[in-house]
Amino acid sequence: MKKSLNERLAILSDAAKYDASCASSGTTKRDSSKSGGLGSTEGSGICHAYAPDGRCISLLKILMTNFCIYDCAYCINRSSSNVERARFSVEEVVWLTLEFYRRNYIEGLFLSSGIIRSSDYTMEEMVRIARELRVTHKFRGYIHLKSIPEASPLLIEEAGLYADRLSINIELPTDMGLARFAPEKQPANIRKSMGELRLKIEAAEDPTLQTKRRQRFVPAGQSTQMIVGADAANDSVILGTSARLYGSYGLRRVYYSAFSPIPDASKNLPLIRPPLMREHRLYQADWLYRFYGFGIEEITESQPDGMLDLKLDPKLAWALANRHRFPVDINTGEREMLLRVPGLGTKAVKAILSARRYRRLRLADLARLHVSIKKVQPFIIAEDTTPHRLIDRLDLRARFEPKPEQLALL
Amino acid sequence: MRRVWLDGKGDFDEWRMAARGLLINGVPPDAVEWRLRDEEGADLFAVGEAETSVPEQAVAPLPSLTVPRAFMTLAEAVICHSDPARLSLLYRTLHRLQGEPDLLAIRSDADVAALNALEKSVRRDCHKMTAFVRFKEVDAAIGATRRRFVAWFEPDHHIVARTAPFFQRRFTDMDWVIATPKGAAAWDGKVLHVSTVPAENPMLTDATDELWRTYFANIFNPARLKVKAMQAEMPKKYWKNLPEAGLIPAMIAGAEASVVAMAERAAQDAPLFHSRLQAAAKIAEDIDRPPPGTLEEVREEARHCTWCALHCRATQTVFGEGPSTADIMIVGEQPGDQEDLAGRPFVGPAGRMFDAIAREVGFNREEAYVTNAVKHFKYEPRGKRRIHQKPNKSEVQMCKWWLRLELDLVKPKLVVALGATALSALTDDRQHLADLRGQTIKLAPDRSLLVTVHPSYLLRIPEEGRKQEEMARFRQDMARVALFAQAAILGKELGRQRARESEGSRSDDIQPVG
Numbered sequence: 044m045k046k047s048l049n050e051r052l053a054i055l056s057d058a059a060k061y062d063a064s065c066a067s068s069g070t071t072k073r074d075s076s077k078s079g080g081l082g083s084t085e086g087s088g089i090c091h092a093y094a095p096d097g098r099c100i101s102l103l104k105i106l107m108t109n110f111c112i113y114d115c116a117y118c119i120n121r122s123s124s125n126v127e128r129a130r131f132s133v134e135e136v137v138w139l140t141l142e143f144y145r146r147n148y149i150e151g152l153f154l155s156s157g158i159i160r161s162s163d164y165t166m167e168e169m170v171r172i173a174r175e176l177r178v179t180h181k182f183r184g185y186i187h188l189k190s191i192p193e194a195s196p197l198l199i200e201e202a203g204l205y206a207d208r209l210s211i212n213i214e215l216p217t218d219m220g221l222a223r224f225a226p227e228k229q230p231a232n233i234r235k236s237m238g239e240l241r242l243k244i245e246a247a248e249d250p251t252l253q254t255k256r257r258q259r260f261v262p263a264g265q266s267t268q269m270i271v272g273a274d275a276a277n278d279s280v281i282l283g284t285s286a287r288l289y290g291s292y293g294l295r296r297v298y299y300s301a302f303s304p305i306p307d308a309s310k311n312l313p314l315i316r317p318p319l320m321r322e323h324r325l326y327q328a329d330w331l332y333r334f335y336g337f338g339i340e341e342i343t344e345s346q347p348d349g350m351l352d353l354k355l356d357p358k359l360a361w362a363l364a365n366r367h368r369f370p371v372d373i374n375t376g377e378r379e380m381l382l383r384v385p386g387l388g389t390k391a392v393k394a395i396l397s398a399r400r401y402r403r404l405r406l407a408d409l410a411r412l413h414v415s416i417k418k419v420q421p422f423i424i425a426e427d428t429t430p431h432r433l434i435d436r437l438d439l440r441a442r443f444e445p446k447p448e449q450l451a452l453l
Numbered sequence: 454m455r456r457v458w459l460d461g462k463g464d465f466d467e468w469r470m471a472a473r474g475l476l477i478n479g480v481p482p483d484a485v486e487w488r489l490r491d492e493e494g495a496d497l498f499a500v501g502e503a504e505t506s507v508p509e510q511a512v513a514p515l516p517s518l519t520v521p522r523a524f525m526t527l528a529e530a531v532i533c534h535s536d537p538a539r540l541s542l543l544y545r546t547l548h549r550l551q552g553e554p555d556l557l558a559i560r561s562d563a564d565v566a567a568l569n570a571l572e573k574s575v576r577r578d579c580h581k582m583t584a585f586v587r588f589k590e591v592d593a594a595i596g597a598t599r600r601r602f603v604a605w606f607e608p609d610h611h612i613v614a615r616t617a618p619f620f621q622r623r624f625t626d627m628d629w630v631i632a633t634p635k636g637a638a639a640w641d642g643k644v645l646h647v648s649t650v651p652a653e654n655p656m657l658t659d660a661t662d663e664l665w666r667t668y669f670a671n672i673f674n675p676a677r678l679k680v681k682a683m684q685a686e687m688p689k690k691y692w693k694n695l696p697e698a699g700l701i702p703a704m705i706a707g708a709e710a711s712v713v714a715m716a717e718r719a720a721q722d723a724p725l726f727h728s729r730l731q732a733a734a735k736i737a738e739d740i741d742r743p744p745p746g747t748l749e750e751v752r753e754e755a756r757h758c759t760w761c762a763l764h765c766r767a768t769q770t771v772f773g774e775g776p777s778t779a780d781i782m783i784v785g786e787q788p789g790d791q792e793d794l795a796g797r798p799f800v801g802p803a804g805r806m807f808d809a810i811a812r813e814v815g816f817n818r819e820e821a822y823v824t825n826a827v828k829h830f831k832y833e834p835r836g837k838r839r840i841h842q843k844p845n846k847s848e849v850q851m852c853k854w855w856l857r858l859e860l861d862l863v864k865p866k867l868v869v870a871l872g873a874t875a876l877s878a879l880t881d882d883r884q885h886l887a888d889l890r891g892q893t894i895k896l897a898p899d900r901s902l903l904v905t906v907h908p909s910y911l912l913r914i915p916e917e918g919r920k921q922e923e924m925a926r927f928r929q930d931m932a933r934v935a936l937f938a939q940a941a942i943l944g945k946e947l948g949r950q951r952a953r954e955s956e957g958s959r960s961d962d963i964q965p966v967g
Contacts, residue, residue, distance in 0.1 A: 097682025290834030
């Protein structure tokens with residue numbers, strides 16, 4: 044008996060939840076006020092709901108189908124899994140997207156799929172959905188398509204005309220890990236697809252000679268996801284892979300997904316609680332690399348096993364290991380060094396640089412900029428404060444470590 | 454003390470006119486009392502007073518009014534806040550700005566910090582409105598072509614008029630009304646109406662909410678329970694108007710149990726189609742193999758080369774390309790950023806330079822087989838860029854395997870080594886590039902090696918004079934390659950002609966008569 048739309052929605056959203064990305068930001072500004080139709084994107088994305096796992100729900104994140112010819116050990120949809128299977132028709136996905144959008148549940152669609160028949164067939168169906176939305180229904184909301192690595196370049200090119208973002212998951216930080224857990228996936232093919240997409244995006248960014256207008260092609264760029272904790276790769280290896288991906292393919296984001304136990308799991312995998320704190324630290328380190336001028340080696344070098352400190356955030360851990368670089372005078376310090384002070388974010392640094400042109404800053408001024416005084420005090424000199432010997436104290440680390448908690452019995 | 458009466462429902466012009474009047478008349482901030490018409494204690498007398506609230510006389514008139522644009526933008530947002538103190542805070546800041554024009558740049562100033570905090574809370578409220586409004590479909594009027602939707606939302610501040618244009622831009626093709634206790638907004642396809650009159654909750658339901666609840670319940674991962682993170686972004690005060698929020702308590706309560714159940718359910722045997730798929734994949738692997746002993750086969754094998762660590766970091770193997778019977782083979786160092794992405798040799802800046810000079814001397818690159826000593830790109834990531842790194846000796850040594858196969862199969866008569874890496878890959882003895890530059894060395898009885906620099910070296914020379922000098926030398930080297938190519942073409946042409954002649958005489962013999 045055919046499952047109802049509601050039943051299939053349950054199966055195909057359950058199957059999609061292991062993809063971390065739900066971003067709807069970073070695309071071009073557009074709306075339907077002049078062109079008619081439905082939808083808009085205004086730069087920053089909107090999270091329309093939050094699930095109790097703390098994750099934002101911005102897009103309708105579903106699989107077209109969870110049938111799959113691949114057998115990737117970490118994936119709930121692998122061919123050897125006994126998970127219940129279902130499939131949406133092109134029209135059903137279009138209908139769900141538009142009806143959800145009209146009720147303001149979502150910013151748009153994040154469509155992924157198991158691979159059925161062939162890569163090209165699957166990609167073609169996904170492109171059809173995007174084309175229907177954009178062309179037939181004049182949908183101006185956000186569309187994120189997961190591209191299939193082996194799909195033909197022509198299909199990817201068409202997908203790029205309709206989608207705001209395309210992504211391919213790198214899945215695991217090392218080629219060895221991928222070979223072990225996803226035997227059908229070729230790491231080289233994944234990288235090749237990313238490289239081709241970067242070239243296409245760059246070609247579209249060049250204004251054409253005739254019109255000086257830029258062609259719209261994947262305006263929100265490409266992203267990827269890495270599973271953390273399924274194989275033995277340490278944080279230093281993971282971050283090194285991220286740095287290469289950012290540098291090589293101009294990725295907007297690398298998502299880290301703490302490996303989460305899946306139903307009917309393969310025997311090759313650890314059935315563990317997802318390492319959520321580790322995932323959080325990786326995101327912090329990723330931010331330090333992209334926005335704070337840190338090198339990957341700097342972030343991980345103080346850790347002998349190449350793992351980030353779970354008790355302290357990576358910036359604080361770096362500062363404690365490099366005390367000779369502190370204290371920094373907030374009234375005279377350079378921007379690069381201010382960014383390295385634990386407790387100062389990019390916004391606070393910007394505000395400090397602006398304000399100190401007119402006034403000497405005191406500790407109270409920092410408090411008004413929503414800076415945690417407890418955190419910054421040992422590392423800075425302000426008009427009315429010096430850390431004395433605080434920076435040299437051996438128990439400084441202990442001041443920042445979380446208080447020991449009684450272990451839960453489970 | 455001067456008393457100013459305002460509606461205070463987010464109308465910026467109302468405050469602006471009042472503040473302007475006060476400022477022109479030099480009224481100091483502490484001499485103004487800002488009151489709201491509908492606040493408690495605003496009796497009839499007070500409202501009567503409002504009409505006479507125009508300042509009577511100047512205390513110390515200011516010469517001119519200057520207001521930075523940034524203040525206007527900030528004030529337009531802050532005026533929407535529901536805190537009554539915002540009115541006096543705005544006026545105090547406006548007053549201070551006359552003497553301290555850069556005040557807003559000092560975000561640590563107490564007044565500026567307070568204003569920014571109010572602005573932030575208004576911004577957040579607006580953002581949450583765009584996020585948490587839930588439209589319910591209602592029956593359209595008979596004969597109407599547009600669908601109709603109604604939403605009920607409860608904002609903290611007077612933000613309906615400020616946020617309504619967002620919904621107009623987004624939901625253009627449908628009629629909608631957003632009702633709130635602080636006013637309403639409506640769109641009919643032509644005009645956007647806003648009002649500050651408090652509305653009533655229409656208490657509507659929509660069948661599609663059920664699908665949305667299904668989605669919400671299933672996209673949740675019970676193994677990652679983070680209730681605090683959810684509530685930070687979706688505070689409970691919004692829950693009562695969100696169709697999905699009713700599910701949250703049960704989702705939290707059942708999370709632990711469903712994770713335990715998942716762990717206890719041991720993996721079962723794979724479904725039948727799994728083994729069918731695996732078998733089909735095996736068969737597919739064996740077809741489509743290129744014939745053995747050809748350049749195509751070597752290229753396919755090199756695609757999967759994992760002999761050195763470079764393959765993990767590079768995008769792909771960049772194998773040589775060009776005619777498999779070329780007389781000339783050009784050997785560079787290694788693929789660069791662009792070559793690595795495109796999977797083709799000599800397409801980046803150095804390749805374009807090479808092409809340009811080759812064209813100048815009349816040499817067509819298409820006629821040569823072009824390849825690199827090392828087939829994977831070696832680099833160091835630096836933010837958004839990749840910095841080229843020289844391949845080391847063992848990497849060059851490993852990759853010689855492929856280069857040798859290319860030489861054996863293409864059988865070029867002239868090999869051109871571009872740069873030191875290519876030279877060391879092509880000759881076993883260690884020699885300096887500078888010593889051999891421009892020379893031709895015999896590699897085999899019918900194969901010579903011409904040694905020159907790599908075009909990327911020419912790109913890196915900073916000094917213009919020397920650059921031109923080196924370019925000229927490179928051009929000379931390439932001119933020799935061009936000469937060789939022309940000679941080869943002539944030779945081939947001659948050979949073909951001879952073959953034709955002898956063939957011709959033979960074919961004459963067997964030509965049927967008549």
